[in-house]
Amino acid sequence: MTTHAFNDTNVMLGRSLKHVTRSVDTIITVTIMPIAFLLLFRYVFGGAIEANTDNYVNYLMPGVLLIAIASGISYTGFRLFNDMQNGIFERFHSMPITRSSVLWGHVLTSLVANAISVAVIVGVGLIIGFRTSAGVLAWLAVAGILALFTLALTWIAVLAGLSASTPDGASAFSYPIVFLPFVSSAFVPTETMPGPVRAFAENQPVTSIVDSTRALLDGQPVGSDVWLALGWCAGIGIVAYVFAVLAYRRKVR
Amino acid sequence: MDQNPAIRVRGLQKSFQQLHVLTGVDFDVARGSVFALLGSNGAGKTTVVRILSTLLRPDDGTATVNGCDVVAQPARVRESISLTGQFAAVDEILTGRENLIMVARLRRVPDPRRVADDLLAQFGLADAGARRVATYSGGMRRRLDIAMSFIGDPPVIFLDEPTTGLDPEARLEVWKMIRDLAGGGTTILLTTQHLEEAEKLADRIAILHRGTIIASGTLAELRELLPPARVEYVETQPTLEEIFLATVGGGEAQR
Numbered sequence A: 001m002t003t004h005a006f007n008d009t010n011v012m013l014g015r016s017l018k019h020v021t022r023s024v025d026t027i028i029t030v031t032i033m034p035i036a037f038l039l040l041f042r043y044v045f046g047g048a049i050e051a052n053t054d055n056y057v058n059y060l061m062p063g064v065l066l067i068a069i070a071s072g073i074s075y076t077g078f079r080l081f082n083d084m085q086n087g088i089f090e091r092f093h094s095m096p097i098t099r100s101s102v103l104w105g106h107v108l109t110s111l112v113a114n115a116i117s118v119a120v121i122v123g124v125g126l127i128i129g130f131r132t133s134a135g136v137l138a139w140l141a142v143a144g145i146l147a148l149f150t151l152a153l154t155w156i157a158v159l160a161g162l163s164a165s166t167p168d169g170a171s172a173f174s175y176p177i178v179f180l181p182f183v184s185s186a187f188v189p190t191e192t193m194p195g196p197v198r199a200f201a202e203n204q205p206v207t208s209i210v211d212s213t214r215a216l217l218d219g220q221p222v223g224s225d226v227w228l229a230l231g232w233c234a235g236i237g238i239v240a241y242v243f244a245v246l247a248y249r250r251k252v253r
Numbered sequence B: 001m002d003q004n005p006a007i008r009v010r011g012l013q014k015s016f017q018q019l020h021v022l023t024g025v026d027f028d029v030a031r032g033s034v035f036a037l038l039g040s041n042g043a044g045k046t047t048v049v050r051i052l053s054t055l056l057r058p059d060d061g062t063a064t065v066n067g068c069d070v071v072a073q074p075a076r077v078r079e080s081i082s083l084t085g086q087f088a089a090v091d092e093i094l095t096g097r098e099n100l101i102m103v104a105r106l107r108r109v110p111d112p113r114r115v116a117d118d119l120l121a122q123f124g125l126a127d128a129g130a131r132r133v134a135t136y137s138g139g140m141r142r143r144l145d146i147a148m149s150f151i152g153d154p155p156v157i158f159l160d161e162p163t164t165g166l167d168p169e170a171r172l173e174v175w176k177m178i179r180d181l182a183g184g185g186t187t188i189l190l191t192t193q194h195l196e197e198a199e200k201l202a203d204r205i206a207i208l209h210r211g212t213i214i215a216s217g218t219l220a221e222l223r224e225l226l227p228p229a230r231v232e233y234v235e236t237q238p239t240l241e242e243i244f245l246a247t248v249g250g251g252e253a254q255r
């Protein structure tokens, strides 16, 4: 049974990855906006922002990566929605395969596609002055946090793709998530914000993820932030996963 | 009657909200035979096929495929069936060959590539195999769709309007393949609007109308449903089309 699940998920992953590699424009679309933000904040707003840092690109990087991931997952919702409109879903469901592989194929594809966007953006960052003193372990930790963040958001995308009634609905859910980094410590320190906004910014998930990622990339001690960040990702991921699986069960009788 | 039919349907009922699509459907399909389900648009043919292929739960009644209950043992049923739905279920972004390889790998047949190449040749798609399905014509898509259902030699195959949209030549090709499959022992349940298709292919035919099977049997048995005088008058055997219209027509007037 488990070997079947592995084989089936592998086939589904291969199929879905071909969808990504054959529409390279989706990767460009996903990376272009975060890169624009990177350039905008670096060369336009950066001079006026007082972030107590000698390298503002370093400061920006975590938030920009989260924006990239948040907009990247909307394609997972979109692709899943399209699959359900197409008869191919019914064909899969009438076949002797592990049913969860249909969803996991999309979820693993999301991890791969977002890893590619993150790599592209880090590359652009290096060109415009991003420097890191992080060692291998710190990089692995950053990769782990970003992967967990991607996984959590992807299950939200799966839920949206399964429940939406239009292709726009299947991707629109990500807009609010894309904006969360702006009301966090991603671009300016939260101390500069007025009371209620600051309270929100300091207690929403993005701030802990940004702070711990930034500390890891800067070679600083991460403190308890990293556990808070992992807790948020795991919590959001588990809740979204449960609702996504329930929505899937409802959908496939 | 056959003690161990490939498909057995008893008292099948299904409603969508107020719409009672199936109100008690009964039929058996013998192993290795071709069974045609006829009915007007909206009669419920696709609904029957979807229930039998475990995509839809019936409200009442039972259906077994290859000895397994579609509600209680859906996973076992899926192991013995293959479905070609009414609308082509192919991946547009993959090539035809990749579609076939994907299904072959999911069905865990040995040597998926060779299986794919053989089927492409058999279905006249060898030249188009390396092209994305999005560039295929409707008929090519349909042929690929049917080819995908032949992978893994499932003992029972459901074909929902398999030849709709095919040109006469391709239709004859598909008919021949269906006959070959049945000759090899595969049980085939097909639905069709094309009455000639049922006449040519099916061992037994059932007419689904107003939620039940109003007539079923071999073509010869169905012919007997018409008054023999009429047969003598036109000095020819009634076509299935006439039988269909005669049996269905009575009810149509009350709509």
Ligand SMILES: Nc1ncnc2c1ncn2[C@@H]1O[C@H](COP(=O)(O)OP(=O)(O)OP(=O)(O)O)[C@@H](O)[C@H]1O
Residues within 6 Å of the ligand: B016, B019, B021, B039, B040, B041, B042, B043, B044, B045, B046, B047, B048, B086
């Ligand atoms: N998911 C659904 N929700 C609501 N109504 C449905 C659903 N599926 C089918 N129906 C209705 O059930 C009836 C039977 O549909 P079905 O698709 O089984 O007919 P059919 O015999 O296959 O018709 P056709 O020859 O046009 O393909 C139709 O009136 C259809 O509108």
Ligand SMILES: [Mg+2]
Residues within 6 Å of the ligand: B045, B046, B047, B086, B160
């Ligand atoms: Mg139909």
